[in-house]
Amino acid sequence: MHSPNQQTPQRKKSKIPFRLNFLLLLVFLLFAALMAQLAYLQVVNGDMFQAEVERTDSSVVTKDVARGQIYDSQGRLLVGNEPESAITYTKNVSVTADKIRKVADSLAKLITMPSGTKLTPREKVDYYLADKNNLKAADNELTKDQKETPSGDARSATVQYQYEVANTMKKNITLTPQETSAAEIYARMAGAYQLSTVMIKNRDVSAAEVAKVSEHLTEIPGVSVGTDWERSYPNGDSMRSVIGSVSSEQQGLPEDEVNTLLAQGYSRNDRVGTSYLEKAYEPVLKGTKSRTQVDVHANNLVTDATTLYGGKPGDNLNLTINSQYQSIVEKVLKQQFDRAKSAGDATYSDGAYAIAMNPKTGAILAMAGVQNDPKTKKESDDALGTINRNFVMGSAVKGATVLGALMDGVITPSSNTQVDDPIYLPATPVKKSVYPAGTYSSLNAVQALEVSSNIYMMNLALKMGKAAYVPHTLINFKDNIFTIMRRYFAMFGLGTKTGIDLPGEIGAYLGPTTNEEGILNSGKALDLSYGNYDQYTLVQMVQYISTIANGGYRMKPYLVQSIQENGTQGQKGAIVDTTQPTILNRVPFTQDELDVVKQGMYNVVHGSMAWGTAHPLKDIKPAMSAKTGTAQSFYIDPDNPTTNPPETTNSSFVGFAPSSDPQIAIAIVFPNLDVDSEGNYNQEVARTMIEQYYKLNNIK
Structure with a gap:
């Protein structure tokens, strides 16, 4: 028993109810804040966020136009554009590699790709890994060092993919003929920029292929049937070395000029003049691309396309050369050089050359050359x-x-x-x-x-x-x-x-x-x-x-007499520029x-x-x-x-005619003839060049 003077000890008051109440209060406040925020988002700013969901982005897409044509001084077509059927692909926004491969696989069953196309090892592997199952297997095979940096951070997806490519290349994978064709198609599709159009096949597209692709367009998104152009040469190989060449879409911009041309607004796969007239007059011949504004929904689907500018075909070049006279000069030069070979006078000769010019203006009237290999005797323009x-x-x-x-x-x-x-x-x-x-x-x-x-x-x-x-x-x-x-x-x-x-x-x-x-x-x-x-x-x-x-008067020689607009249907338009004779010095x-x-x-x-x-x-x-x-x-x-x-x-020759009023000047050379050569080959070429010029121009 306790003594009367002894007090009973009091129990400490529990703090649990206070803590519980505090937590409940805190939860209530957080819940209230959440409700207030939801009300703010939905009631006050609901329309704004709904608009953001439905927002569209606009991009401007360009498309190639027909290249300018080249005519001789008499209006004869020397270089034209031959239209051809084409299978094209327009790359959508954020389309995955797996989807591109599926389209490529489907398209490979409908068309036959040109023979001779060579896949690079990397293109083959990219196609193989575009299959999500193959990519997953390659990902599982990555080592820890390939997935992580030395500090333990995860490597970027790009870096990991490079390792996956390297590992897959070591396996030397093989593709079936149809997979190889699909891989070629995939490489062209994957290389396109978003919303840009590339040619899948633009040479020798058969009517049957056009029909098949047209029937299955809904199953191969992005693929379309269109037209493309190819340079044509109605005059054959005459003057081809002077006219020059145009790159293909696969070749694109020349490597040594790619940065300069990109800065001028070209795309990497644009076709450009790579040599001589085609290159010298590239800004004139290329024309101006069409521009289309494409609206893309937030779900990456194209919702609208508006043509901003229909494009302008490249302007035409009118040359100073009469193609008929040019052919005459080429023919007589080759005849006389072959005569020198037959006579044993060209054992070491590497060719023959001739050129004609209007001495009063500098306009080139003809330029021809035969190159000969003294060993093989093979000749070329x-x-x-x-x-x-x-x-x-x-x-x-x-x-x-x-x-x-x-x-x-x-x-x-x-x-x-x-x-x-x-x-x-x-x-x-x-x-x-x-x-x-x-x-x-x-x-x-x-x-x-x-x-x-x-x-x-x-x-x-x-x-x-x-x-x-x-x-x-x-x-x-x-x-x-x-x-x-x-x-x-x-x-x-x-x-x-x-x-x-x-x-x-x-x-x-x-x-x-x-x-x-x-x-x-x-x-x-x-x-x-x-x-x-x-x-x-x-x-x-x-x-x-x-x-x-x-x-x-030393005149500046020139080949282009004028620049002329090119109509949308290929007809000739107005003359926009004419070359004026230039005196370099007196x-x-x-x-x-x-x-x-x-x-x-x-x-x-x-x-x-x-x-x-x-x-x-x-x-x-x-x-x-x-x-x-x-x-x-x-x-x-x-x-x-x-x-x-x-x-x-x-053996060389220069001359002008008529002597009293010169209208044509010529120069000819037959290099490296045998020292005992007796044939007046250059004089026979000169005779034809002068007499035929008189005939064509009615000079008497």
Whole structure:
């Protein structure tokens, strides 16, 4: 028992009811806040969020238009667009690889892909992994290191996929023929941008394939039947090397220009001109793509498409070349080159080239080339050789030498007679003309051009270089003798680019002015005077002879006469631009000085001296003027260079007609003919070029 004075201890009051009440209060407050938030979202902002669910995004999609066409000077079609049926695919927004593969598998049963298409190992694996079951199996095979970084973080899906690809490649998977076809289709589909259209098959699509695909369009979303174009060449292979090429959709943009073209608004799979006229006039020929605004619902379905701009086909090019005349030049050049081969005169020759130009405007009238492999004897078209190959042209340049000397003042129109004695230098073969030494005691400038005197030209170089000639001793030229002569040559276009509107034009090869010891190469300065040292392109040669023909104006050559709009149905539209003749420089000779050279070139054809070089052409009416040339050369075998290459001869020709009112200038070269060649092949080409031009243009 407790004592009366002893108190009973009190129990501590429990705190559980307070905690429970606090939790209940907290839950009530949270619930109330949730209800308030739901009310705010649904009642106050319900319309806004409903609109967000139904929101659509807009994207602008572009589509290719027909490329501009190319016509000759008479309106004949040289390059057109041949329409062809095509199977296309438009990639939807956020479409999965698995869905793309299913469409590809279905489409592979309906069409046959072109033979020769090669799948890359990566394209094969991408198709294989597009099957979600294959992808899941590949994912399960990833190692821990492939799934996680060293710090334990999960690697990105992109990185993991790269590992899955690498692992699958090691298995060397095989595909059935139909799977291979489907993989080719899948590669084209997967490579498309969202909402962009790519060609699945646009060559040789049969009517049966079009029918099958059309019947199953609802089962292959994104696939459609449309049309595409392919470049066509009604004139065959004529001028193909000058016209150039266009890339295919698979090739797309050239690798070396991809960044530049992307910056200009191109897509990677756009077809573009890759060479020559097609490339030079790409901005004109490509046209302007159509633009369509596509509205995409939040569920990634296209809800509407509005055409913003229907597109504009590329403009057409009208060339300066008459395709009929071009064919004539090509034919006669090949005939004469084949004649040289048959006669045994072209053992080492690598071709023949010819070009014609209007000397008053610079318009190119024809350009042709035959390239020959001396080993296989196989020939191919090489019209571009007129602008991207250079040769030692020989005596054909002597008109520039004489006019240079006249402008330099070392001879005058009334005082230009010189002795015609051979030149003897120490340890050097005698330097003379082709005719026997002593044939002429002296010649004036007109006579020297007619008989093509090398001696006369070397004497001009001696005078321009202030050099005294003493037989069998070294010649002491002024140090700038090469500069002096080349400056005069350049006034006519020899040794400098002409500016023709074609990419790929090269300049000239100018030989060294000093020998290995750094001493001025006097003998080569003499060779330069008669065209046996520096190398020029044929387009430079026709520019040079045109400058003489037209009275001293160096004209810029051009191939495109005008640019013309292209109608939506392929019809011709308005002329939007016309090339105006461009004078690059005026050569400062006098009329009297020019008359000396013109008379000499007239006499090359019509003179009476025994060693006149082009007298067989004197029956051409109206009369023409010309200058022939031969130059020493050597055949260098690119596969087996030797220190003693066989000696050959370059045979060249320049001329203009009619002599009294020049309307055409021509230049021809047959490089690397045999040294004993006797055939006047370039003169036969010249005859046809002049006579047929007269005939086509009714010149009498």
